[in-house]
Amino acid sequence: MPLDVRNELDLSAWWMPFTANRQFKTAPRLFASASGVTYRMADGQAVLDGTAGLWCVNAGHGRPEIADAVHHQLMELDYAPPFQLGHSLAFELAAKLARLAPAGLDRVFFTNSGSESVETALKIAFAYHRARGEGQRTKLVGRERGYHGVNFGGMSVGGLVNNRRMFPAMPYVHHLAQTHLPKRNGFSVGQPEHGAELADELERMALLHGGETIAAVIVEPVVGSGGVLPPPKGYLERLRAICDKHGILLIFDEVITGFGRVGAPFATQRLGVTPDIMTTAKGVTNGVVPMGAVFASRQIHDAFMQGPPEAIEFFHGYTYSGHPVACAAALATLDIYEREGLLTRVLELEGAWAEAIHGLRGSPHVTDIRNFGLMGAIDLAPRPGAPGARGYAALLGGLANGLLLRASGDTLAFSPPLIVSADQIGEIFEIVGKVLKTID
Numbered sequence: 001m002p003l004d005v006r007n008e009l010d011l012s013a014w015w016m017p018f019t020a021n022r023q024f025k026t027a028p029r030l031f032a033s034a035s036g037v038t039y040r041m042a043d044g045q046a047v048l049d050g051t052a053g054l055w056c057v058n059a060g061h062g063r064p065e066i067a068d069a070v071h072h073q074l075m076e077l078d079y080a081p082p083f084q085l086g087h088s089l090a091f092e093l094a095a096k097l098a099r100l101a102p103a104g105l106d107r108v109f110f111t112n113s114g115s116e117s118v119e120t121a122l123k124i125a126f127a128y129h130r131a132r133g134e135g136q137r138t139k140l141v142g143r144e145r146g147y148h149g150v151n152f153g154g155m156s157v158g159g160l161v162n163n164r165r166m167f168p169a170m171p172y173v174h175h176l177a178q179t180h181l182p183k184r185n186g187f188s189v190g191q192p193e194h195g196a197e198l199a200d201e202l203e204r205m206a207l208l209h210g211g212e213t214i215a216a217v218i219v220e221p222v223v224g225s226g227g228v229l230p231p232p233k234g235y236l237e238r239l240r241a242i243c244d245k246h247g248i249l250l251i252f253d254e255v256i257t258g259f260g261r262v263g264a265p266f267a268t269q270r271l272g273v274t275p276d277i278m279t280t281a282k283g284v285t286n287g288v289v290p291m292g293a294v295f296a297s298r299q300i301h302d303a304f305m306q307g308p309p310e311a312i313e314f315f316h317g318y319t320y321s322g323h324p325v326a327c328a329a330a331l332a333t334l335d336i337y338e339r340e341g342l343l344t345r346v347l348e349l350e351g352a353w354a355e356a357i358h359g360l361r362g363s364p365h366v367t368d369i370r371n372f373g374l375m376g377a378i379d380l381a382p383r384p385g386a387p388g389a390r391g392y393a394a395l396l397g398g399l400a401n402g403l404l405l406r407a408s409g410d411t412l413a414f415s416p417p418l419i420v421s422a423d424q425i426g427e428i429f430e431i432v433g434k435v436l437k438t439i440d
């Protein structure tokens with residue numbers, strides 16, 4: 001029997017995140033179960049998961065191997081404090097992750113979310129410079145349209161206005177220009193041709209502020225929440241070169257792009273540009289247990305390992321860093337990724353993916369379409385005077401027609417689990433095409 005949500009559930013107490021609470025509670029949309037690439041809603045409706053939950057369920061839903069590993073771990077060692085003590089799974093997982101990462105980026109710090117990974121990365125950057133006698137590097141550079149979570153550091157380097165306007169941001173943070181150039185790069189398939197020169201703003205900042213005062217630059221190699229913006233060809237290479245010239249650390253936020261989303265374990269490998277620090281979360285446990293991992297270069301890590309060996313080198317960490325249950329989930333997840341070839345499967349799918357999403361060019365309201373790996377976005381023209389309303393209508397239309405898509409303002413974003421079939425990809429965009437014809 002489907003749940004009668006409004007009569008059986010008190011919806012008032014949960015203050016929901018990033019949600020129009022009052023609107024939601026008048027017409028709640030509740031998930032009930034999930035398996036493979038399909039959710040079932042509380043009203044019984046089956047819904048194709050076009051977003052891998054929230055860019056995280058890369059191996060698909062309801063994987064018994066992960067459930068078994070979590071259950072076993074809960075009964076074996078449910079919790080262990082990670083300060084001055086440890087347990088073997090965290091070391092095993094860190095070693096496994098280090099083998100997946102690009103050469104040299106092989107020291108791993110565990111967190112519980114993408115936001116915590118970003119805060120950790122920024123703190124590593126500041127502390128690294130101090131450890132080397134460069135404590136004057138107090139500035140950070142982010143980018144417009146970037147999303148790096150919601151804690152103070154990540155919010156400050158982030159570039160989404162609604163996430164920033166209500167809160168005081170950190171001082172000494174500057175932003176590069178965003179890279180979406182629809183007039184020059186509209187409807188690009190994969191990386192756009194134009195815009196590498198936008199990275200040169202970092203050089204201008206270095207000249208204005210003094211390159212030796214900038215600690216780090218943080219960008220998503222492919223922007224996710226800000227609207228799926230693949231980097232213009234040559235852009236990341238230029239950013240890397242300017243960072244090297246001025247001794248600035250380059251941080252890639254791979255919370256979305258990590259774990260196979262773009263056809264390689266991490267986007268850095270697909271794009272051929274290696275950062276000094278890399279943040280991850282989401283797909284590390286297939287989204288089923290909160291966990292994040294920050295990868296630092298050997299050089300950065302070793303700069304901390306100075307002084308007397310009994311001294312704590314980095315005064316930072318979380319009660320749940322390397323939580324045994326999260327580690328068990330992550331190890332089982334990585335086994336699935338490896339066994340099923342999911343970290344590179346997107347290379348086989350992305351041709352069909354690109355064709356299907358770009359097939360909607362010319363559909364009502366569509367002003368731009370972008371794709372990279374198994375990520376895609378469709379920009380809709382906003383309704384006059386009502387930004388976001390059309391995107392929201394598309395979200396509702398998708399659900400009514402059996403598809404979960406993500407609406408961020410008037411941009412629709414897509415990122416299904418990496419186990420999706422070519423037929424299901426066709427189905428996703430068939431539904432989107434239908435929805436676009438029905439919404440006004």
Ligand code: PLP
Pocket residue numbers: 112113114115116118147148149150220224225253254255256281282
């Ligand atoms: N960084 C990026 C690139 C993200 O996409 C996200 C979440 O979507 C975060 C950080 C924050 O992750 P979390 O919501 O787990 O804190």
